[in-house]
Amino acid sequence: xxxxxxxxxxxxxxxxxxxxxxxxxxxxxxxxxxxxxxxxxxxxxxxxxxxxxxxxxxxxxxxxxxxxxxxxxxxxxxxxxxxxxxxxxxxxxxxxxxxxxxxxxxxxxxxx
Amino acid sequence: xxxxxxxxxxxxxxxxxxxxxxxxxxxxxxxxxxxxxxxxxxxxxxxxxxxxxxxxxxxxxxxxxxxxxxxxxxxxxxxxxxxxxxxxxxxxxxxxxxxxxxxxxxxxxxxx
Numbered sequence: 183x184x185x186x187x188x189x190x191x192x193x194x195x196x197x198x199x200x201x202x203x204x205x206x207x208x209x210x211x212x213x214x215x216x217x218x219x220x221x222x223x224x225x226x227x228x229x230x231x232x233x234x235x236x237x238x239x240x241x242x243x244x245x246x247x248x249x250x251x252x253x254x255x256x257x258x259x260x261x262x263x264x265x266x267x268x269x270x271x272x273x274x275x276x277x278x279x280x281x282x283x284x285x286x287x288x289x290x291x292x293x294x
Numbered sequence: 295x296x297x298x299x300x301x302x303x304x305x306x307x308x309x310x311x312x313x314x315x316x317x318x319x320x321x322x323x324x325x326x327x328x329x330x331x332x333x334x335x336x337x338x339x340x341x342x343x344x345x346x347x348x349x350x351x352x353x354x355x356x357x358x359x360x361x362x363x364x365x366x367x368x369x370x371x372x373x374x375x376x377x378x379x380x381x382x383x384x385x386x387x388x389x390x391x392x393x394x395x396x397x398x399x400x401x402x403x404x405x406x
Contacts, residue, residue, distance in 0.1 A: 225399035
């Protein structure tokens with residue numbers, strides 16, 4: 183079945199550092215890929231998405247590129263802020279399906 | 295921006311009791327979902343609902359679980375006889391066709 187694997191957390195960085203959170207997936211066909219973010223005490227918010235190979239999703243300075251050849255969708259940000267501290271979830275939706283399959287989440291802490 | 299709202303935010307219930315978790319999806323959405331996250335584990339899909347019937351369910355969603363859209367706005371998840379292992383954060387989500395899912399802030403269910 184479909185699955186998503188994220189890099190182990192927690193990740194701790196200093197403000198203005200470069201961020202990468204790795205995400206790889208296993209799926210048949212052509213899944214859609216997502217990053218969701220969960221701030222403390224809140225629900226899951228869509229951060230960005232990509233629906234086909236080589237698409238780049240971007241939002242709030244975060245980017246991720248759908249790489250079919252490496253089955254990856256790594257999340258990057260050039261300069262993180264304290265307000266980016268949250269848990270980040272990579273997810274996929276299989277071709278023709280509705281349900282989301284999530285990775286285990288990566289807790290990110292940014293220190294001033 | 296429209297939101298998915300969930301009530302209550304925290305529910306404490308004795309083992310063996312019935313519990314109903316409530317959700318108000320975004321008003322023009324047609325697809326509704328429940329997910330759960332046991333502490334420290336992945337977000338897991340439970341069930342999807344479309345056109346007044348279940349469109350997909352996971353192995354977790356056994357006979358103890360049911361969903362209902364009792365009126366034009368609410369979407370509920372009922373657990374008939376709760377077990378200790380039902381303790382988790384339960385997230386409701388809604389979407390419009392193949393658009394990304396929007397999540398509520400979740401209900402923390404604690405079974406004593």
